[in-house]
Amino acid sequence: MSVNKTVLLDWIKQVMRYGFVGLAGTLLSMAIYLPIVWIKEDLYIFAYTLCFVVSVLFTYFLNNKFVFEKKEEGHVKPLMKAYVSYGIAFLVGTLLLYLLVNFLDVPATIAPVLILVVTVPINFLLNRFWTFK
Numbered sequence: 001m002s003v004n005k006t007v008l009l010d011w012i013k014q015v016m017r018y019g020f021v022g023l024a025g026t027l028l029s030m031a032i033y034l035p036i037v038w039i040k041e042d043l044y045i046f047a048y049t050l051c052f053v054v055s056v057l058f059t060y061f062l063n064n065k066f067v068f069e070k071k072e073e074g075h076v077k078p079l080m081k082a083y084v085s086y087g088i089a090f091l092v093g094t095l096l097l098y099l100l101v102n103f104l105d106v107p108a109t110i111a112p113v114l115i116l117v118v119t120v121p122i123n124f125l126l127n128r129f130w131t132f133k
Helices: 002-039 041-067 076-102 113-129
Strands: none
Touching: 002 041, 002 113, 041 076, 041 113, 076 113
């Protein structure tokens, strides 16, 4: 197998692992988000923010161990970088969430799922090339 095929295969495996971790994080987020929004729909931004805080911590540790396979000691600096990386996607996602719910009349229960199309690639690229570099 040539070096290019090996690199490509490793990258594909990494993207697949990232997808599984992302799915787990999304399921956790929805388990937090949906009950809050069902109780009081006006709290969708609060719920989205709470999901951000919890899911970044959850996915950071999974990404660190299973996706990017970092072995270094200490988590403070990489965790802060993860929050910055996800924070960028969070700001984009929050803006999109607000626009979808308030201007396009997308239900607050569905809008976060649509936002994933934009935020997942942002998160992967920032994590791959900065957070876990």
